[in-house]
Amino acid sequence: MSLTYSEVIQQYSALRETYNYMLSKREDIVAFVRKQAVSSITFVGCGSSYCLSESAAFSSRLRAGLPASALAGGDLMLNPQRYRALLENTLLIAPSRSGSTSEVVEAVRLIRTEKHVPVVALSCVTDSPLSQKADLSLELPWAFDHSVCQTRTVTNLYVANLLINAFIGGDEKLIADIGTAIEQGEAYMKRVESGIRQAADFAWTNAVVLADGELQGLASEGAIALTEIAKVQAHSFHLLDVRHGPMVTVGADTLVIAALTGDGTEHQSNLMRDIKARGAKIIAFADRAEAVPQQFVDLAVISDNQLDVAAQGIPFIFIPQIVALSSAERQGINPDQPDGLVAWVKL
Numbered sequence: 331m332s333l334t335y336s337e338v339i340q341q342y343s344a345l346r347e348t349y350n351y352m353l354s355k356r357e358d359i360v361a362f363v364r365k366q367a368v369s370s371i372t373f374v375g376c377g378s379s380y381c382l383s384e385s386a387a388f389s390s391r392l393r394a395g396l397p398a399s400a401l402a403g404g405d406l407m408l409n410p411q412r413y414r415a416l417l418e419n420t421l422l423i424a425p426s427r428s429g430s431t432s433e434v435v436e437a438v439r440l441i442r443t444e445k446h447v448p449v450v451a452l453s454c455v456t457d458s459p460l461s462q463k464a465d466l467s468l469e470l471p472w473a474f475d476h477s478v479c480q481t482r483t484v485t486n487l488y489v490a491n492l493l494i495n496a497f498i499g500g501d502e503k504l505i506a507d508i509g510t511a512i513e514q515g516e517a518y519m520k521r522v523e524s525g526i527r528q529a530a531d532f533a534w535t536n537a538v539v540l541a542d543g544e545l546q547g548l549a550s551e552g553a554i555a556l557t558e559i560a561k562v563q564a565h566s567f568h569l570l571d572v573r574h575g576p577m578v579t580v581g582a583d584t585l586v587i588a589a590l591t592g593d594g595t596e597h598q599s600n601l602m603r604d605i606k607a608r609g610a611k612i613i614a615f616a617d618r619a620e621a622v623p624q625q626f627v628d629l630a631v632i633s634d635n636q637l638d639v640a641a642q643g644i645p646f647i648f649i650p651q652i653v654a655l656s657s658a659e660r661q662g663i664n665p666d667q668p669d670g671l672v673a674w675v676k677l
């Protein structure tokens with residue numbers, strides 16, 4: 331068993347700790363954010379952590395009632411002056427497994443040379459360089475992935491970001507739904523893993539991950555996981571946006587992973603029909619069977635819990651993780667040793 335696989339299947343035990351830890355910090359987080367009296371939130375991260383930042387910024391806009399954006403750590407490090415207006419009166423939140431990625435640590439230093447910008451560090455290492463710079467440090471060491479590629483860590487950072495937003499916005503339903511998704515996780519993984527492996531067991535070379543809203547950043551993370559673990563070309567798009575260009579790459583060599591929702595079912599069904607007609611294989615994820623046009627998809631992965639859509643991201647990300655691992659195994663690639671990658675970048 332690869333280290334990466336063992337971390338994937340341990341993600342829910344780490345999530346239980348993360349959930350309890352974040353609940354225990356709820357008052358501190360809310361008091362800290364209120365005290366800063368910020369007018370926006372800016373998330374910053376690199377690679378997987380940037381994808382999570384995209385999802386988190388979307389959640390802030392929807393849930394925390396604040397304008398929010400996501401910046402890639404390298405972009406912010408290179409261009410701190412260019413983003414001055416964006417950073418005016420903002421709260422910077424930096425999710426990072428290592429808390430050591432050079433671009434993020436250096437970006438935080440640079441943007442503070444003129445003015446103090448409040449920073450929340452969210453990392454899986456105790457007392458990391460990022461934590462040391464932060465005004466509020468949230469640490470999830472039990473979620474630290476020892477593999478180069480992040481899997482368990484990603485789900486845990488996703489949940490932590492989502493809870494921060496839910497706490498700020500007082501979204502009790504989302505907080506409860508995240509707890510339910512975590513409780514159901516072990517049974518869900520056991521129920522769906524072998525079907526996902528079977529559906530992905532063909533010689534595909536192109537992967538397309540589709541999701542909307544708060545799950546779009548997670549879909550991008552799914553594409554990164556597929557690329558770094560299985561060394562395949564993978565891209566993510568919003569559901570219907572795949573028709574606006576990327577469709578030309580969809581063919582018999584393509585595996586599509588799509589997060590469907592219960593809304594606009596006819597349009598989503600037509601999209602699956604059109605993708606199927608191009609010869610691709612489709613793994614569709616949804617919270618209920620009725621949301622999936624079974625006649626057009628090769629596998630329907632149903633979480634069977636009608637929870638808040640953002641909580642659905644937790645079971646959704648398991649699909650690209652397992653597809654990436656099974657593809658690596660099929661190609662004889664060791665998922666624990668991705669060619670030319672390090673766990674985090676030190677410049």
Ligand SMILES: O=P(O)(O)OC[C@H]1O[C@](O)(CO)[C@@H](O)[C@@H]1O
Pocket residue numbers: 376377378379425426427428429430431434478479480554672673674675
């Ligand atoms: O979350 P961290 O520790 O800042 O590191 C981000 C790193 O994680 C990765 O996504 C690996 O999974 C790399 O792309 C990136 O270098």
